[in-house]
Amino acid sequence: MWDLRLPAGLFFTGLGLVLCFLGLFTHPSRTLLSGVNVNLYSGLGMLVFGGIMLWMAKRAS
Amino acid sequence: MILAPVDYLILAFYFLFVIGIGWLLKKKVSTADQFLTSGRSLPVWITSLAFVATNLGAQELIGMIASGAKYGIMTAHFYWVGAIPAMIFVGVFMMPFYYGSRARSVPEYLKLRFDEKTRTFNALTFAVMTIFSSGISMYALGRLFELMLGWSFTHSVLLSAAIVLCYTYLGGLTSAIYNEVLQFFLIVLGFVPLSVLAVMKAGGWHGIQARLAPAMTHSWEHMAHASENPMGIEIFGMVAGLGFVLSFGYWCTNFLVVQRAMAANSMSAARRTPLIAAFPKMFMPFIVIIPGIAAVALASMASSGYHLPMKNGVPDYDQVLNTLMLSFYPSGMLGVGLTALMASFMSGMAGNVTAFNTVWTYDIYQTHIRPNAPDSHYLTVGRISTIGGTLLSIGTAYLAQLYNNIMDLLQLVFGFVNAPLFATFLLGMFWTGATGHGAFIGLVSGTAAAALTHGLTMAEGKGGWLANLHTFPSTMAQNFWIAIFAWTTCFVVTILVSLATKPKALGELKNLVWGATARPKDDARNWTEKPVMLAIVVSVITIVLNIWFR
Numbered sequence: 001m002w003d004l005r006l007p008a009g010l011f012f013t014g015l016g017l018v019l020c021f022l023g024l025f026t027h028p029s030r031t032l033l034s035g036v037n038v039n040l041y042s043g044l045g046m047l048v049f050g051g052i053m054l055w056m057a058k059r060a061s
Numbered sequence: 062m063i064l065a066p067v068d069y070l071i072l073a074f075y076f077l078f079v080i081g082i083g084w085l086l087k088k089k090v091s092t093a094d095q096f097l098t099s100g101r102s103l104p105v106w107i108t109s110l111a112f113v114a115t116n117l118g119a120q121e122l123i124g125m126i127a128s129g130a131k132y133g134i135m136t137a138h139f140y141w142v143g144a145i146p147a148m149i150f151v152g153v154f155m156m157p158f159y160y161g162s163r164a165r166s167v168p169e170y171l172k173l174r175f176d177e178k179t180r181t182f183n184a185l186t187f188a189v190m191t192i193f194s195s196g197i198s199m200y201a202l203g204r205l206f207e208l209m210l211g212w213s214f215t216h217s218v219l220l221s222a223a224i225v226l227c228y229t230y231l232g233g234l235t236s237a238i239y240n241e242v243l244q245f246f247l248i249v250l251g252f253v254p255l256s257v258l259a260v261m262k263a264g265g266w267h268g269i270q271a272r273l274a275p276a277m278t279h280s281w282e283h284m285a286h287a288s289e290n291p292m293g294i295e296i297f298g299m300v301a302g303l304g305f306v307l308s309f310g311y312w313c314t315n316f317l318v319v320q321r322a323m324a325a326n327s328m329s330a331a332r333r334t335p336l337i338a339a340f341p342k343m344f345m346p347f348i349v350i351i352p353g354i355a356a357v358a359l360a361s362m363a364s365s366g367y368h369l370p371m372k373n374g375v376p377d378y379d380q381v382l383n384t385l386m387l388s389f390y391p392s393g394m395l396g397v398g399l400t401a402l403m404a405s406f407m408s409g410m411a412g413n414v415t416a417f418n419t420v421w422t423y424d425i426y427q428t429h430i431r432p433n434a435p436d437s438h439y440l441t442v443g444r445i446s447t448i449g450g451t452l453l454s455i456g457t458a459y460l461a462q463l464y465n466n467i468m469d470l471l472q473l474v475f476g477f478v479n480a481p482l483f484a485t486f487l488l489g490m491f492w493t494g495a496t497g498h499g500a501f502i503g504l505v506s507g508t509a510a511a512a513l514t515h516g517l518t519m520a521e522g523k524g525g526w527l528a529n530l531h532t533f534p535s536t537m538a539q540n541f542w543i544a545i546f547a548w549t550t551c552f553v554v555t556i557l558v559s560l561a562t563k564p565k566a567l568g569e570l571k572n573l574v575w576g577a578t579a580r581p582k583d584d585a586r587n588w589t590e591k592p593v594m595l596a597i598v599v600s601v602i603t604i605v606l607n608i609w610f611r
Contacts, residue, residue: 004082004107004239008246011078015071019393022067028391029065033359033366034258039393042254049250 003060009053012046019043064210068396075400076224079243079407083228083236093439096233097419098165099324103238108330109337111238112321113345114245118198118409122248122349122402123205126385127378129353130369132292133277134610136353137346138299141280143308145339145603149596151313152322152335158490159319160331161572167316168424174489174573176497177428182504184424186478187316188417192450194317195413196457202406203458209383209399218458221403225411226451230444234419237411238321244404245341251394251401252348258389259355262365269358277354281611287534294538302541306548310479314486317416329590336595343603356381410454417450418443477515480544481507481551488555491575493567499559507551514543 023040032038090096128136164170168187172180199218206217228236263269269278276283276290283289284296294302312318312335322334359367367388370380386398422443431438481504488495488503516527520539533539570577588594 004242007078007082008243011075011243012246012250014074015397018067018071019397022391022393026393030063030387030391032391033388034262036258038254038258038389039391042250042394042397045254046250049246 003057005053005057005060009050009055009057011050013050013054016043016045016047016050019046064396064399065392067393068399071393071396072400072403075247075404079240080224080227080231082239082243083231086232086236086239090231090233090235091440093422093436093443094165095235096440096443097415097422098320099233099235099238101324102326103235103324103330105325105330105333105337107238107242108321108325108334110245110341111241111324112318112334112338113342114241114248114408115237115321115412116318116409117245117248117345118194118405118412121345121409122252122405123201123379123382125346125349126353126356126382129350130357130376130378130381131353132290133273133354133357134280134346134350135276135284135290135292136350137280137606137610138303139308140342140346141603141607142300142304144312144342145599146304147308147312148335148339148342149599150309151319152332152339153592153596155313155486155490156322156332156335157328157578158573158575159323160325160328161578163572165323165423166419167314167319168420170573171485171489171500172424172428174570175495175500179485179497179500179504180424181428182501183482184420184428186508188420188425190478191317191413191417191420192453192457195410195417195450195454197461198406198409198413199454199458200461202403205379205383205402208380218455221406221410222451222455225407225414226448229411229414229418230447233443234320234324234415237415238324240411241321241408244401244408247397247404248401249341249348251397251404252352254394255385255389255398256348256352256355259352259359259385262389263355263358263362269355272358272361273354277357279611280607287538292535292537294535294541298538298541298545302545306480306483306544307541310483310544310548314479314482316420317412320416320419329585329592332592333590333595336592336599339595339599339603343599343606352385353378353381356385414447414450414454418446421446421450477508477511477543477547480511480547484548484552485555488552488559489574492559493570493574493576494559494564495555496559496562496564498562499555499557502558503551503555506554507547510550511543511547514546515539518542 019039020043023037023043092100094100125136125139159167159170162170162173164173168180168184171183199222202221203214203218206212207214228240232239260266260269264271284294284299287295322331325331325334356367356369359365360369367384369376370384371377382402386395390398422439426442426446427434427439484507485500485504489500513527515524517525517529518531518533518539519525519529520533520536523536524539533542567577572578585591
């Protein structure tokens with residue numbers, strides 16, 4: 001059957017890029033309870049995940 | 062809540078992908094079988110994640126965080142005592158009969174094993190239940206988005222329904238399953254940060270334990286009496302009601318999840334689906350329950366700046382998730398969290414719609430309305446019933462206005478329908494002497510017993526519409542006991558009636574019952590491909606988790 005890893009990889013890589021961009025170049029507009037740069041870390045995590053998915057899709061084809 | 066444009070962008074990006082996946086799968090769906098059952102072609106990693114994701118709907122995310130805030134870590138029993146043992150059981154013991162019988166749905170298995178009337182009773186009750194579940198998903202979505210974003214209830218309901226309808230109409234079950242897997246990843250990646258942040262802020266698990274009543278952070282130690290814990294239940298009621306009847310009733314007989322395993326590409330894959338699914342499922346409490354407990358701890362800290370959402374002077378637990386998101390997520394991640402919530406609603410809804418259209422087309426339409434039509438006709442019927450099911454769900458969404466904790470309502474509905482059903486399957490799959498008359502009368506009696514128990518007892522002001530013979534300390538306790546009575550009634554009645562009626566010959570029961578089925582062939586290459594080995598590993602980890610959080 002058609003491989004899901006490709007669209008999943010693309011989706012999370014895209015999301016990861018957007019979040020990392022926000023994490024690096026913007027500041028939260030509301031006051032948040034935690035000072036951690038949530039966008040940056042989550043974005044990096046998603047980039048890694050998306051990357052793994054894409055790599056697995058490439059390996060399988 | 063103020064959403065930044067980027068949050069809307071993320072949501073739109075997600076909608077594009079799910080519809081795109083549906084569109085790309087459209088070409089691969091040319092027969093009714095492919096549309097409704099995926100033609101048994103999916104790899105095990107996809108069926109396992111879909112198995113877990115289809116159950117991870119609205120009720121799970123919002124309801125579990127709400128239950129975590131209200132009842133504490135005892136809520137984890139739904140997973141570690143409820144879901145996991147049931148998933149192990151269905152994978153190791155029941156899947157050989159589901160998959161080996163070549164039935165296209167759970168009701169169809171009942172027809173092969175018993176008779177037409179048993180199948181029809183199950184098909185009708187199941188069809189009603191999926192519409193109900195789907196409608197509740199939509200209702201929860203509509204209400205949430207109304208509160209969070211100020212979107213009108215109607216717009217949110219219609220938008221989510223339209224998108225799900227789009228991809229399920231185009232790509233059928235396969236599209237629903239692929240999107241469920243995507244939704245699973247999104248839910249995990251979208252909510253793990255929230256869990257981590259909330260727990261860190263509350264001082265870690267030890268910090269939380271120090272701030273809350275002991276019953277909130279221990280799952281087993283305060284269960285000797287119903288009055289000791291906020292759930293109002295004691296060990297027997299919980300283990301038998303939830304751990305055995307309700308959860309086995311759900312995971313072992315509900316076509317919604319079983320359908321995902323039946324779509325696997327081999328018997329081994331079908332058996333391993335619930336077992337592999339058990340791995341992420343075991344750890345879901347860390348994402349869906351712990352944040353709720355952390356929220357209560359945060360609210361008790363004067364310095365945290367977090368307060369529990371209130372409604373009419375009492376805490377509104379259903380809003381804990383979105384208040385947590387607002388408190389910890391900046392724009393960007395907030396959009397992801399929102400999209401993950403949307404995704405969880407959609408996977409719940411899509412799962413119900415795809416189960417409904419299969420049961421409608423094969424078990425009701427093909428059986429009673431128009432048998433022996435060409436395959437293309439059933440494909441059309443499948444597509445039309447997808448639309449019909451969605452419309453009915455929308456209608457149900459407008460009706461679901463009464464309960465403040467969604468979990469309680471769902472447990473009630475499942476208790477009425479699933480609990481007796483599990484007794485029927487247990488006897489049907491493991492006793493060659495169970496007969497069609499026994500099964501049917503047992504099912505009807507069990508369902509009646511459930512209704513009767515609800516009518517004769519009260520809990521938190523609900524039930525007792527016939528008389529009030531007993532009051533339970535909580536609706537959850539009442540639900541567990543309704544399930545126990547329903548199951549026992551069905552079990553006993555089925556046995557008695559079966560002994561008095563003629564069973565099918567062994568030849569007719571091939572691949573349907575223990576004792577008339579060859580053992581599944583073992584073509585495993587290593588331990589990860591052996592269902593029993595996986596089951597043992599899952600059990601050990603679950604027991605460790607239970608002990609750790611006792």
